[in-house]
Amino acid sequence: MELFYSHDIAGITARLDAEESGHCVRVLRHRVGDEISVIDGLGSLFKCRLAVADPKGAEAEILERVPGFGAVPYRLTMAVCPTKNIDRFEWFAEKATEFGVDAIIPLVGDHSERKVLKSERLRRILLSATKQSLKARIPALGELVSVREFLKSHSGLKLVCCCFEPEGGRKTITEAIRAAAPGTPVTVLIGPEGDFSDDEVALAMESGWIPVSLGASRLRTETAALAAVAAVYFACTDNEDSTI
Amino acid sequence: MELFYSHDIAGITARLDAEESGHCVRVLRHRVGDEISVIDGLGSLFKCRLAVADPKGAEAEILERVPGFGAVPYRLTMAVCPTKNIDRFEWFAEKATEFGVDAIIPLVGDHSERKVLKSERLRRILLSATKQSLKARIPALGELVSVREFLKSHSGLKLVCCCFEPEGGRKTITEAIRAAAPGTPVTVLIGPEGDFSDDEVALAMESGWIPVSLGASRLRTETAALAAVAAVYFACTDNEDSTI
Structure with a gap:
């Protein structure tokens, strides 16, 4: 199954941009009348029939809408300080998309070595991973924001992965999710390499963030971030009754 | 904390090879008398004092042995068909090592596109990830073997990740682990891209492999393999009572 993406869906017509049109018509050789699947990147899949097989501007007639296609049974925002080596952050973005994540917010912490981020390449990776993993919703990519600012602005189940053992100890992500009300959106904060x-x-504790542990292994930043996504994914899909 | 690796530990002396010696003496500028930590790759860390600061052949005197350093509370073999794009398999090997895995066995399935594998580069990745994640045991890397041969030869808790829904359904990895006797070694089989x-x-079912699911998201081969490692890691470290 191949998914195409359209950001121009109106009425019963889905228009593909030049890149998607080329892939659809020139590479995959779809012809007028072929059934194709188009996602809007917002959560819906549209079963369509190709109406205009123009390799620079293809158009498809919408036959059926499938809302929530490929959706996961949780709401997850990953707020992560990008790694110095950007490949590792891009890898995290791809893999998090495969598991299922609603938003990725890049952060700059006091100890961050990386303070700039090119979002264009990341957006392409998110789109590609969304299509490849058969989902209809592209994770939102936030603007780079400081850890301090982010800490103050959030609601829902707010989890901060930390290496130290704070007063009162740390829960696991599974425990924190099971203790929260079903349906609570989850935000997980992952610090920089330093x-x-x-x-x-101190600000996180004051602002009500819950310190969580990812177990005893020392994980790199991007591995810790993906481990957190996997923990939420398994906590919310392993058992129906724990689905939030 | 920086770990050095030695495959030549005898009596109270740990000898570093040329590469590790260069890193220790030339790059990190360790001098005679400095305390350094050396792993044997088999599970033990040795606290040592540098005795010969030769950048081509350093030697350290062992002060203390720490067995089981960085060990995880489970025994896990990942038998995985390497991906066509070898970067993706190498990435899996690195990340699996960070979480903790005892052995990685590359497999060739009937639908495998990749039928050869250079193990030298993979071994370097496993060593590097072991040191980076502060573990003392380097995962064993098996020879490439056919899925059929591997299926017949294994014992312990044998789990096969499959995309189809077999008769009797699929358990999750967490359920399968909780149903097994504590301490049972786990083997997880991950098929090729096809x-x-x-x-x-059919052979897997006949040979007593248990079909397991990794949830509803469609994961790439290397993501599925890492998801399985994460599932075992969390199932065995999240709750003391479920530790196997």
Whole structure:
């Protein structure tokens, strides 16, 4: 099954941009009348019939809409300090999309070495991974924001992965999710390679973030971020009764 | 904390090879008398004092042995068909090592596009990830073997990740682990990009492999393999009572 993406869906017509049109008509050799599947990147899949087989501007007639196609049974925002080596962050973005994530927010912490981020390449990776993993919703990519600012602005189940053992200890992500009300959106915060600063940790505690542990293994930033996604994914899909 | 690797530990002396010696003496500028940590790759860490600061052949005197350093509370063999794009399999090997895995066995299935594998580069990745994640045991890397041969030869908790829904359904990895006797070694089988052949699936069922699901998301081969590692990791570290 091949998915095409359209950001121009109106009435019963889905228009593909030049890149998607080329892939549909020139590479996959679809002809007028062929059935194709188009996603809107917002959560819906449209079963369509190709109406205009123009390799620079193809158009498809919508036959049926499938809302929530490929959706996961949880709401997850991953707020992650991008790695110095951007490949590792891009890899995380791809894999998180395959599991299922609603938003990725890149953060700059006091100890971050990376303070800039090109979002264009990341957006392409998110789109490609969304299509490849047969989902209809492209994860939102936030603007780069400081850890301090982000800490103050959030609601829902707010989890911060930290390496230190704070007063009162740390829960696992599974425990934190099971203790929350079903349906609560989850946000997980992952610090930079140099970890959070003491000030950031203090602010997180003041702002009601729950410190969580990812187990005993020392994981790289991007591995920790993906481990958190996997933990939420398994906590919410392994058992129906724990689905949030 | 920086770990060095030695495959030549005898009596109270750990000898570093040329590469590790260069890193220790030339790059990190360790001098005679400095305390360094050396792993044997088999599970033990040795606290040492540098005795010979030769950048081509350093030697350290062992002060203390720490067995089981960085060990995980489970025994896991990942038997995985390597991806066509070898980067993706290498990435899996690195990340699986960070979480903790005892052995990685590359397999060739009926539908495998990749039928050869250079193990030298993979071994370097496994060593590097072991040191980076502060573990003392380097995962064993098996020889490339056919899925059929592998299916017949294994014991312990044998799980096969499959995309189809077999008669009797599929458990999750967490359920399968919780149903097994504590301490049972786990083996997880991951098929190639083209999935297992019908013959392989039939052979797996005959040979007592348990079909397991990784949830509803469609994961790439290497993502599925890492998801399985994460599932075992969390199932065995999240709750003390489920530790196997």
